[in-house]
Amino acid sequence: MESAEGQRGRDGGGLRRSPLDLIMNQIRRKRSTSDRKPLGRFLSRDRTGIPENGGVEEKGPGPGVAAVVERDPGWGRVCVFLQKLGKKADSRSLSLAHCDLTATDLLESATLLQFLPQLEEVDVSWNELIGGCLTALTSHLQDVGGIRALRLCSCRLNAVDVSALGEALACVPLLEILDLSWNGGVGGGALQGLLGKLHPPLRELHLVACQLTAADATALGETLSTVSSLRVLDVSCNPQLTQEVDVGGFRALAASLSHATALATLRLQACGLTPDGLDALGGSLRCLPSVRELDLSCNKGLAGGLDRLTPHLVHLTHLESLDLHLCCLTRSDLEALIQVLPSLAAMTQLDVSSNKEAGGVAHQLVTALPLTQMRRLPLNSCSLNQESFTALALVVPYLHTVDVSWCKVVGGRLALLLDALQPSVVLELRLSSCELTTDDLGHLAAACRRGFLSSLRTLDVSYNGAVEDAGWSALFAAEGLASLQDVDLSLRPSTSAPCSAWLPALLCSAPRLPALTRLALQRWTAGSRDRERLDQCLRKRGVQLEWDAVTNQENPEGSRPEE
Secondary structure, rough: OOOOHHHHHOOOOOOOOHHHHHHHHHHHHHOOOOOOOOOOOOOOOOOOOOOOOOOOOOOOOOOHHHHHHHOOOHHHHHHHHHHOOOOOOOOEEEEOOOOOHHHHOOOHHHHHHOHHHHHOOOOOOOOOHHHHOOOHHOOOHHHHHHOEEEEEOOOOOHHHHHHHHHHHHHOOOOEEEOOOOOOOOOOOOOHHHHHHOOOOOOOOEEEEOOOOOOHHHHHHHHHOOOOOOOEEEEEEOOOOOOOOOOOOOOHHHHHHHOOOOOOOEEEOOOOOOOOHHHHHHHHHOOOOOOOOOEOOOOOOHHHHHHHOHHHHHHHOOOOOEEEEOOOOOOHHHHHHHHHHHHOOOOOOEEEEOOOHHHHHHHHHHHHOOOOOHHOOOOOOOOOOOOHHHHHHHHHHHOEEEEEEOOHHHHHOOHHHOOOOOOOOOEEEEEEEOOOOOOHHHHHHHHHOOOOOOOHHHHHHOOOOOOOOOHHHHHHHHOOOOOOOOOEEEOOOOOOOOOOOOOOOHHHHHHHOOOOOOEEEEOEEEEOOOHHHHHHHHHHOOEEEEEEHHHHHOOOOOOOOOOO
């Protein structure tokens, strides 16, 4: 789920803020020195000895940086600036994402570009305070004409910013990647001032959640013929993009795709696609044999109309990934897809998850696929029946990701999938809300001991509250999970249960999980002593531990819970 800050960056991208808003935002973003590293707001002059917020005096640059400043003042300024932001200097990449940059910071970073003649990548994404001030950066892009990647995601860009960027594109003729995603102010006409100034070397254009309209779709279509090298086009999460299909708009964009003959990735997730939109898109697919990834997911309006597209898929001879999850596909949609699957010989990933009707035809789906080369076939939330679950075992030996979450048929039958695994193949195993039993966890532990899960990185067995303590203990007592990075054992939000009985097994297994970075134990309760032991064990290894507040933990010692 997206954070509140991220959502504000997406939804409010086009709003113009008053000077008072800017001042208040900068006041709000002041935090105590105990909460964050000092960001060191400074210009070119020396501010040593001036505390930023009345706290402890900031330290100057370290000995190594000081030596660099003396040897090469320009590069030294770059190092000092990035050190204050907690970043490392790189002559080819300037990454300032998630740095809470203000307009002043943006200007300071822009003046340092002259000392980075080899710069190839600039990323100032997720800095919402720089919206309306992008000119401070674009006016200095002539100092770094070799830039190949420019990322400005979620910066609250407005029409003035987009226009300034368009004017500056002439200074970066080698630009290959442009990402303006999550800036709502880009849509509604502002984008049209930028598109006509893109250069032929452009390979990737990302415009996710930019509130693009049908007019923007038309303008984007007119641009495609001028960027013949475009390989990635992502306009996902723009529901207004497909309006006015019959009169320009998306139809114009879809028709123009035939000019982008180098296109390898086309993402139209959550764009409000309808069967009429598929008609418009299908004609261009004949001219796009190089497409390897097609994402049409989260378009619920496609229901009942997929057969308008499937006949054209046979022309995508190199298609490797097709994403149709959460499209409300009907049985007739899926049957039309099954008919064309044997023609897609390069397929390695197919996602029809979160389509309930898929469970009834999954056995036909599996047999129509090139089994030995499949790597992803998520079937979570597909209402699998026993026949389909049995057929899934045919493809499981080749999958890197196995996801059958929210399929109740798995409970009591997990051994069928585990016995089909091949050693060191699966990297991700998701079994959330599958009504797993204690015996299922025993089979999972046995698979670990046999070495079948030695490469597993993600294990999700959350929302399986029927498993008894012996099942969890057996899982952690088993060896063979040395590659495991992410584990989720959380219970449903409405439930809770004590974990004291199997927590010792988890603590003992910690040394055998050297790669672990996250452990989710939400809704499990533990006494304060057990909680402290686990906290200490994982904290010194930098493992992110997720479980409920202390006030919800059991306290068998009878002592007062920690505050």
